[in-house]
Amino acid sequence: xxxxxxxxxxxxxxxxxxxxxxxxxxxxxxxxxxxxxxxxxxxxxxxxxxxxxxxxxxxxxxxxxxxxxxxxxxxxxxxxxxxxxxxxxxxxxxxxxxxxxxxxxxxxxxxxxxxxxxxxxxxxxxxxxxxxxxxxxxxxxxxxxxxxxxxxxxxxxxxxxxxxxxxxxxxxxxxxxxxxxxxxxxxxxxxxxxxxxxxxxxxxxxxxxxxxxxxxxxxxxxxxxxxxxxxxxxxxxxxxxxxxxxxxxxxx
Amino acid sequence: xxxxxxxxxxxxxxxxxxxxxxxxxxxxxxxxxxxxxxxxxxxxxxxxxxxxxxxxxxxxxxxxxxxxxxxxxxxxxxxxxxxxxxxxxxxxxxxxxxxxxxxxxxxxxxxxxxxxxxxxxxxxxxxxxxxxxxxxxxxxxxxxxxxxxxxxxxxxxxxxxxxxxxxxxxxxxxxxxxxxxxxxxxxxxxxxxxxxxxxxxxxxxxxxxxxxxxxxxxxxxxxxxxxxxxxxxxxxxxxxxxxxxxxxxxxxxxxxxxxxxxxxxxxxxxxxxxxxxxxxxxxxxxxxxxxxxxxxxxxxxxxxxxxxxxxxxxxxxxxxxxxxxxxxxxxxxxxxxxxxxxxxxxxxxxxxxxxxxxxxxxxxxxxxxxxxxxxxxxxxxxxxxxxxxxxxxxxxxxxxxxxxxxxxxxxxxxxxxxxxxxxxxxxxxxxxxxxxxxxxxxxxxxxxxxxxxxxxxxxxxxxxxxxxxxxxxxxxxxxxxxxxxxxxxx
Ligand SMILES: Nc1ncnc2c1ncn2[C@@H]1O[C@H](COP(=O)(O)OP(=O)(O)O)[C@@H](O)[C@H]1O
Ligand SMILES: [Mg+2]
Numbered sequence: 028x029x030x031x032x033x034x035x036x037x038x039x040x041x042x043x044x045x046x047x048x049x050x051x052x053x054x055x056x057x058x059x060x061x062x063x064x065x066x067x068x069x070x071x072x073x074x075x076x077x078x079x080x081x082x083x084x085x086x087x088x089x090x091x092x093x094x095x096x097x098x099x100x101x102x103x104x105x106x107x108x109x110x111x112x113x114x115x116x117x118x119x120x121x122x123x124x125x126x127x128x129x130x131x132x133x134x135x136x137x138x139x140x141x142x143x144x145x146x147x148x149x150x151x152x153x154x155x156x157x158x159x160x161x162x163x164x165x166x167x168x169x170x171x172x173x174x175x176x177x178x179x180x181x182x183x184x185x186x187x188x189x190x191x192x193x194x195x196x197x198x199x200x201x202x203x204x205x206x207x208x209x210x211x212x213x214x215x216x217x218x219x220x221x222x223x224x225x226x227x228x229x230x231x232x233x234x235x236x237x238x239x240x241x242x243x244x245x246x247x248x249x250x251x252x253x254x255x256x257x258x259x260x261x262x263x264x265x266x267x268x269x270x271x272x273x274x275x276x277x278x279x
Numbered sequence: 280x281x282x283x284x285x286x287x288x289x290x291x292x293x294x295x296x297x298x299x300x301x302x303x304x305x306x307x308x309x310x311x312x313x314x315x316x317x318x319x320x321x322x323x324x325x326x327x328x329x330x331x332x333x334x335x336x337x338x339x340x341x342x343x344x345x346x347x348x349x350x351x352x353x354x355x356x357x358x359x360x361x362x363x364x365x366x367x368x369x370x371x372x373x374x375x376x377x378x379x380x381x382x383x384x385x386x387x388x389x390x391x392x393x394x395x396x397x398x399x400x401x402x403x404x405x406x407x408x409x410x411x412x413x414x415x416x417x418x419x420x421x422x423x424x425x426x427x428x429x430x431x432x433x434x435x436x437x438x439x440x441x442x443x444x445x446x447x448x449x450x451x452x453x454x455x456x457x458x459x460x461x462x463x464x465x466x467x468x469x470x471x472x473x474x475x476x477x478x479x480x481x482x483x484x485x486x487x488x489x490x491x492x493x494x495x496x497x498x499x500x501x502x503x504x505x506x507x508x509x510x511x512x513x514x515x516x517x518x519x520x521x522x523x524x525x526x527x528x529x530x531x532x533x534x535x536x537x538x539x540x541x542x543x544x545x546x547x548x549x550x551x552x553x554x555x556x557x558x559x560x561x562x563x564x565x566x567x568x569x570x571x572x573x574x575x576x577x578x579x580x581x582x583x584x585x586x587x588x589x590x591x592x593x594x595x596x597x598x599x600x601x602x603x604x605x606x607x608x609x610x611x612x613x614x615x616x617x618x619x620x621x622x623x624x625x626x627x628x629x630x631x632x633x634x635x636x637x638x639x640x641x642x643x644x645x646x647x648x649x650x651x652x653x654x655x656x657x658x659x660x661x662x663x664x665x666x667x668x669x670x671x672x673x674x675x676x677x678x679x680x681x682x683x684x685x686x687x688x689x690x691x692x693x694x695x696x697x698x699x700x701x702x703x704x705x706x707x708x709x710x711x712x713x714x715x716x717x718x719x720x721x722x723x724x725x726x727x728x729x730x731x732x733x734x735x736x737x738x739x740x741x742x743x744x745x746x747x748x749x750x751x752x753x754x755x756x757x758x759x760x761x762x763x764x765x766x767x768x769x
Contacts, residue, residue: 099720111721129726
């Protein structure tokens with residue numbers, strides 16, 4: 028699904044990613060953990076195509092194609108989805124309108140027919156019920172005045188509706204209480220499938236009690252410094268990131 | 280959102296230029312010779328078979344106009360206009376006698392309206408969306424072509440017809456109200472309009488009547504080097520209500536064309552007038568060549584107690600717009616509202632806003648202005664809120680939001696406030712922002728293309744104003760927002 032090789036990226040001459048390697052197979056769930064500032068969000072933005080970063084070295088191959096040849100919306104239509112750490116507010120645009128515009132835009136890019144309004148409404152109804160989202164919420168402006176939990180649930184709703192092949196979740200657990208966390212994790216687990224890969228970025232181990240990863244990677248100072256099975260997350264929970272913070276200083 | 284989707288498709292269909300209405304209708308025209316003098320004015324007046332007082336009024340305006348100078352305080356720039364190099368009267372030839380029904384209208388003309396998407400055919404309107412019944416008066420250059428639903432309106436006592444016809448059939452009504460809101464020498468362009476206006480719509484709503492449908496006029500400039508000077512007069516008698524829509528288009532031409540309209544609204548006691556405009560005159564090409572000069576005087580008079588006048592405008596077209604739909608809040612407790620979306624792209628220049636003149640006690644006004652500038656355009660909000668010294672307990676709330684797309688455009692907010700009565704409470708809020716990269720990225724990451732994303736975000740920015748429009752117009756306006764911003768990003 029995804030192969031990242033020796034990725035180096037910088038912002039205004041300041042290196043952030045320094046030789047990152049990562050391989051995610053189809054149907055696999057990978058967790059990426061690491062101290063704040065290690066480059067986790069940067070990786071998610073580069074995968075989805077945000078233009079703030081200069082790629083100075085390395086390659087990313089997605090479903091066999093060079094990812095850097097694809098625009099942001101092309102990547103989205105090809106199945107890359109980012110659940111934002113800080114979802115963006117768009118005043119005056121109803122969440123429902125946004126969902127429909129996005130879904131149909133992707134369908135058109137893929138050469139499929141647009142969904143009719145009744146078909147779309149039926150689909151939304153199914154997906155919202157499972158995530159405990161009230162229809163009133165979707166009449167409000169995108170993320171404006173949403174609580175932390177509502178924002179994250181809206182991200183997962185979009186993911187459920189758009190049915191991506193590669194889901195990237197950037198600290199989806201941050202700012203959630205245990206009930207909200209459970210709801211979101213269930214939403215994510217429902218989307219696990221042999222055709223769909225996931226990259227779950229988190230600072231804490233607790234999310235990984237609910238979403239059990241196949242692989243865990245530790246990111247520090249812009250590269251993967253350790254990889255292992257799900258037990259690596261437990262170890263990090265116990266020992267913290269102290270030893271990896273040190274590596275950052277060495278790297279800098 | 281359907282509209283946003285359609286927008287993108289429509290944008291794709293436009294090959295040469297983004298201007299969707301840029302086609303010329305090939306119809307034989309009946310024209311007055313170029314130039315402006317008393318003879319031409321006499322010619323127009325005679326064509327319209329006007330009463331003597333009307334001709335005198337026109338000539339009076341013309342003589343005053345000769346002594347006036349063009350205003351230069353607006354933040355717009357253009358080469359001097361040669362008023363002698365324009366045609367002041369143009370009528371499609373086949374309409375000399377005036378059609379009595381749709382069958383008599385030149386089919387070529389009907390096709391033009393079809394292309395514009397006007398529900399001219401009553402059947403089409405009736406067969407359309409539930410409740411989407413609109414009475415239309417279509418004005419082509421100088422002449423009104425057809426007014427639909429006339430009989431049904433007449434049952435309620437509503438008069439909706441070309442102004443020239445009202446002068447024949449209801450001369451006393453016209454004489455009583457015409458020119459009472461915008462006096463002859465109000466300004467340079469209104470004086471010119473008074474001298475040479477050739478058509479416009481007339482509306483009278485009798486006491487206590489709620490007009491059973493939206494009334495609508497479509498203006499279209501077709502003939503080259505023709506000025507359009509239409510004059511609209513709307514009177515809502517005591518306790519009545521009317522919602523009126525105005526839409527405009529013009530073909531693409533290299534030279535600039537002048538449009539100098541005057542609109543007068545009069546609301547008597549307890550009456551309400553809602554006036555909505557979607558203005559999409561040709562804005563000129565990317566280098567600023569061609570396009571309409573839109574120099575318009577629109578003013579409403581809340582003449583009676585508890586009356587209300589509400590202006591809603593979506594301004595996307597014209598090379599230059601100079602326009603301040605205003606309210607004179609004369610009656611006690613009267614209310615004036617101004618909701619505006621002004622979009623400038625390319626080389627367009629907009630200087631628009633409103634005046635709320637509080638004369639009566641307890642009068643209230645509300646101004647919501649959304650300015651969007653893109654390309655190399657300039658977009659200025661200019662507004663005046665004033666309270667007369669005898670006007671106690673007046674209130675105004677003004678909100679001016681500007682949105683910039685790109686870094687070559689400009690936005691300006693120029694509010695004037697004159698409170699001569701100390702009990703006035705006038706509030707003003709203003710913001711300027713850019714479409715944020717984060718918002719765009721969020722949309723793009725969900726697979727929405729750049730053009731469509733901009734249209735979506737801008738429509739969100741304008742929502743408060745779009746909500747004020749009648750349903751059919753709101754959909755059209757949303758599409759226009761997208762079309763007018765085509766090419767503004769990337
Ligand atoms: N657009 C940017 N401009 C400047 N610095 C940035 C930008 N994006 C990220 N950085 C810097 O890169 C480093 C990694 O940030 P980030 O990827 O957000 O880390 P994480 O998500 O792991 O906490 C931080 O030092 C951050 O300040
Ligand atoms: Mg982060």
